[in-house]
Every structure is written in structure tokens, then in C-alpha cells.
Amino acid sequence: ALVSMNDFLPKAKAGKYAVGQFNMNNLEFAQAIVEAAIELNSPFIYGVSEGALKYMGIEFTVAIAEAAAKKSGLPIALHLDHGSSFEVAMKCIRAGFSSVMFDGSHYSFEENIRLTKEVVKAARAMGVSVEGELGTIGGVEDDISVDEEHANLAKPEEAIRFYEETGVDCLAIAVGTAHGMYAGEPNIHFDIIEAVSKAIPVPVVLHGGSGVPDEMIRKSIAAGVGKINVNTENQVACTESIRAALNKDAKIYDPRKYLTPARSAMIEVVKSKIQLFGSSNQA
Ligand code: G3H
Ligand code: ZN
Numbered sequence: 001a002l003v004s005m006n007d008f009l010p011k012a013k014a015g016k017y018a019v020g021q022f023n024m025n026n027l028e029f030a031q032a033i034v035e036a037a038i039e040l041n042s043p044f045i046y047g048v049s050e051g052a053l054k055y056m057g058i059e060f061t062v063a064i065a066e067a068a069a070k071k072s073g074l075p076i077a078l079h080l081d082h083g084s085s086f087e088v089a090m091k092c093i094r095a096g097f098s099s100v101m102f103d104g105s106h107y108s109f110e111e112n113i114r115l116t117k118e119v120v121k122a123a124r125a126m127g128v129s130v131e132g133e134l135g136t137i138g139g140v141e142d143d144i145s146v147d148e149e150h151a152n153l154a155k156p157e158e159a160i161r162f163y164e165e166t167g168v169d170c171l172a173i174a175v176g177t178a179h180g181m182y183a184g185e186p187n188i189h190f191d192i193i194e195a196v197s198k199a200i201p202v203p204v205v206l207h208g209g210s211g212v213p214d215e216m217i218r219k220s221i222a223a224g225v226g227k228i229n230v231n232t233e234n235q236v237a238c239t240e241s242i243r244a245a246l247n248k249d250a251k252i253y254d255p256r257k258y259l260t261p262a263r264s265a266m267i268e269v270v271k272s273k274i275q276l277f278g279s280s281n282q283a
Pocket of ligand 1: 047178207208229
């Protein structure tokens with residue numbers, strides 16, 4: 001069965017490793033992610049954005065995640081990514097999600113606390129974990145686009161107060177990463193991660209994990225990151241593989257011919273991230 005993030009995040013924080021959130025965009029993503037995790041005996045989180053939910057349908061999303069949990073026997077959380085309202089979070093919980101993110105980062109600080117608290121109260125009663133977000137993370141994800149100028153870093157004192165008032169199970173804070181690939185290298189503020197992580201008992205979440213150099217990931221984990229989100233790198237690996245297969249053979253028509261190598265490419269991406277995050281053999 002699917003589990004809440006509280007099944008593995010406290011252990012990750014204590015053991016100084018991170019659990020990966022890999023976003024599910026279709027069946028092949030879901031299969032690639034669980035296959036990699038089976039090989040490395042790792043817990044993981046299926047992230048599902050509102051856009052992905054619309055694309056796959058909530059019934060298929062839950063059924064696929066449940067099938068992965070049954071097949072693997074691994075601790076897997078099915079997590080709403082960047083949930084925009086109390087209503088969408090409740091809809092996911094009712095459908096079988098074991099975890100939700102409420103992203104109130106576009107509201108004022110006080111309003112973000114008030115709305116997140118409501119989600120925590122309802123989710124906790126059902127054994128579902130909650131991630132909150134503070135500060136705005138740059139880049140583009142689905143229809144959410146934040147330019148560099150408007151991406152603002154989280155203030156440690158605010159993050160600590162946000163945790164104390166909401167009681168979230170993990171906290172995403174803007175520390176300089178962005179959604180999508182980077183033109184150059186991100187400027188990650190490790191001091192912010194450390195100040196927040198030291199002061200709260202739950203892990204800090206790093207969004208925008210795609211394209212972050214390995215050394216920066218290691219430093220982020222050492223500073224207190226216990227959950228890292230990756231989506232774009234899998235999308236790029238999948239699409240590059242399909243493009244190469246189609247370019248190589250103009251007569252190809254059986255989707256299995258190009259989706260099989262695409263899925264293999266994603267297995268390799270996810271395996272390398274699990275190894276980098278240190279969650280191998282922690283299931
Ligand atoms: O919430 C999802 C992630 O933050 C994904 O970011 O697409 O840059 O890996 P990414
Ligand atoms: Zn994100």
C-alpha cells in the first residue's frame with residue numbers, strides 16, 4: 001500500500017540522505033521510476049502536478065501508483081505536487097493519495113500559514129503527510145511560471161515560524177534553484193538550508209533538482225535537505241530518446257519501439273539520482 005512521507009522522511013533526515021520525488025507524467029514514467037527503485041531498494045515519492053493529474057486522470061494516477069507499490073513492496077508515497085487549493089488537496093486524498101503539497105507561496109506570509117494549517121489539519125486526520133512552501137521558486141512548471149526577478153529566497157526566521165505554526169511534515173524553501181534546466185549553474189544558498197534545517201525537526205525540500213551539479217546536491221543534503229524533486233531531467237531523457245528513435249527510422253509506427261528505449265533512459269536517470277541522494281538500501 002502507498003505510505004505517507006512520514007514513513008521514511010524522519011529516517012532520511014536522521015541518516016543524512018534524501019528521498020527523491022520523481023514526477024509521474026504517464027505510465028512509462030511510473031514504470032521507469034519504480035523499476036529503478038526496485039533495483040536499488042529505495043523508498044521514493046511519485047510527484048503528480050495538477051497538470052499531470054489533468055493529463056492522466058485521477059483514477060489512472062492512483063491505480064498506477066498502487067500497482068507500483070504492490071509490485072515492488074517498497075515504501076512509496078503518492079504526492080500531489082504544488083497543490084494550489086484546499087479543494088484539490090482534499091480531492092486527491094479522497095482518491096487515494098498518501099501525501100500532498102500545498103503551495104501557498106503566492107499568497108502573503110500570513111495567508112500562506114492560515115491556508116497551509118487548514119490542509120495540515122484535514123490531512124493529518126487521515127494519515128496523509130503535507131509539504132508546505134515558502135519563498136518563490138523560479139522557472140517554469142506546467143502553467144506556473146516565475147521569472148528570476150520574482151523568485152525570492154526564503155528568510156530563515158520566517159521559515160522557522162512557518163513550520164512552528166503549520167506543523168508541516170517537510171518544508172520547501174526557495175534557496176536559489178529553479179524549475180526546468182539551468183542556463184548556467186544555480187546559485188544555491190546553503191546557509192539558508194542549514195539555518196532552517198537546524199531549527200526544525202523535519203527535512204527541507206529542494207525543488208528544481210534537474211540539472212543541479214552533483215556536488216551541489218551533496219552539499220544541500222549535508223546542509224539538511226531530505227527530499228529532492230526531479231522532473232525535467234526525466235522529461236528530457238524520455239523525449240531525446242524518442243526523437244532519436246524516430247529520426248533513425250521514419251517508418252516506425254509501433255509505440256513500443258520508441259517507448260521501450262525512452263523508459264530505459266529514464267531508469268538510468270532515476271538510478272543515478274537515487275545513488276546520488278543516498279537512499280539506496282533504505283527501503
Ligand atoms: O516540483 C517539482 C520539481 O521541483 C521539479 O523540478 O523539473 O526542475 O526537476 P525540475
Ligand atoms: Zn517544484
